[in-house]
Every structure is written in C-alpha cells, then in structure tokens.
C-alpha cells in the first residue's frame with residue numbers, strides 16, 4: 001500500500017533531521033538534492049542557528065545552494081575545499097547492498113562529484129525507496145551531452161533500455177541539468193540484474209556523461225518508516 005503523502009513527508013523529515021545530527025563542529029559537508037535532502041539542509045540550518053560551527057558546505061545543485069544560503073549555512077565550493085568530511089543525500093532506489101539509483105531530480109552528475117569528494121556518504125530515505133533489484137520502480141537516468149542525444153539513445157536501446165528524453169514538468173521542452181545537459185531515462189523492463197555491468201556499459205558510451213547508478217558509494221543508510229528509524233549498512 002502506498003503511504004499517505006503526509007506520512008511520507010514525516011518519514012523524509014525524520015531521516016533528514018537524524019542525518020543533521022551527524023554533522024560536527026569544524027566539518028566540511030556535502031549537501032544533497034531533492035525533497036529528503038531539503039529536510040536535511042533545513043535541519044542543518046537550524047543546528048547552525050543554535051550554535052553549530054561548520055567550516056562550510058558544498059551543494060550538489062543550484063537549488064540546494066539557494067536553500068543552504070536561505071537557512072544560514074556557509075557555502076563553499078570544491079575549488080576551495082576539494083575534500084569533504086560527510087555527504088548526505090537522498091536516493092530514488094536503494095538495494096540491500098546499498099547500491100543506489102539517483103537523479104530523479106536531474107542532479108546526478110554534481111551529486112556524484114560531491115559524493116566522491118566526501119570521506120563518508122550517508123544516504124537518507126523513506127522506506128518506500130528500498131528495493132530488492134535496482135531499476136524496478138524508476139528508470140536509470142543518464143546525463144547526456146545534447147549534441148549526442150540520438151547516437152547515445154541508439155546505444156542505450158542496444159543495451160535493452162527503453163529510452164525517454166526527460167522533459168520539464170508540464171512542458172514539451174527538454175529538462176536541462178545544472179551543467180547544460182539533458183537526461184535520458186532508461187527503463188530496463190525487468191529491472192537491472194547486474195548494475196555493475198550495465199553501469200560499465202553505459203559509461204562507455206561517448207556523449208553519455210554519467211549514470212544515476214551510485215554503486216559502492218554509500219556506507220550507511222538512514223531509513224525512516226512505519227517502525228521508526230533504521231540505520232542500514234551494506235549486506
């Protein structure tokens with residue numbers, strides 16, 4: 001059964017708020033993107049209002065950066081601080097090995113850049129994001145250079161994907177990422193049996209900048225749901 005919208009929001013908020021407790025004085029923090037990360041950023045802002053002193057935060061999207069500034073988080077960039085202590089972000093799907101699909105909001109490339117700059121990546125989500133097999137509830141997004149849309153699409157189809165150019169909500173115009181690229185959403189009809197193999201094959205396509213697979217990156221997941229909060233580690 002799909003949980004009521006308000007219940008889902010309360011779970012996202014619980015996960016985001018719990019993750020904000022992981023931040024300590026003097027840390028450099030990576031800020032994720034999306035509705036769950038929104039709660040984390042807001043809770044971190046609240047902790048800063050109450051006296052927490054972080055060195056700075058790097059945002060994984062222009063949207064998160066705007067929110068961070070609004071709630072009083074000191075923002076910095078990877079140019080000034082290329083290594084971060086902690087990255088907190090949501091996900092669209094999480095499997096038992098803590099392999100993730102991300103990019104439902106189109107921020108996958110910057111998210112992966114910030115995640116790999118961090119010593120520790122903790123994913124936050126409500127329990128509806130847990131899946132046995134990646135690609136069963138959502139497509140795998142690929143960020144693609146606009147010049148290469150058609151050849152990349154053909155090569156993705158050759159890998160067995162049903163490919164759709166992502167559009168802006170309520171519009172015929174393509175969705176454009178913060179990096180000026182487009183997103184091709186790839187649906188694999190039975191999900192992805194071997195994420196490492198499909199990710200490697202996708203990454204080899206020239207013109208495809210990155211995929212929404214985040215494999216062996218998250219070391220911990222804070223999952224909120226009907227039984228409260230659980231902290232998961234990879235199986």
Ligand SMILES: O=C[C@H](O)[C@H](O)[C@H](O)COP(=O)(O)O
Pocket residue numbers: 032033034035036037089090091092101102103104105106107108111
């Ligand atoms: O591009 C967006 C990100 O990968 C998000 O972290 C992901 O889509 C999860 O978003 P939400 O917390 O809104 O479900």
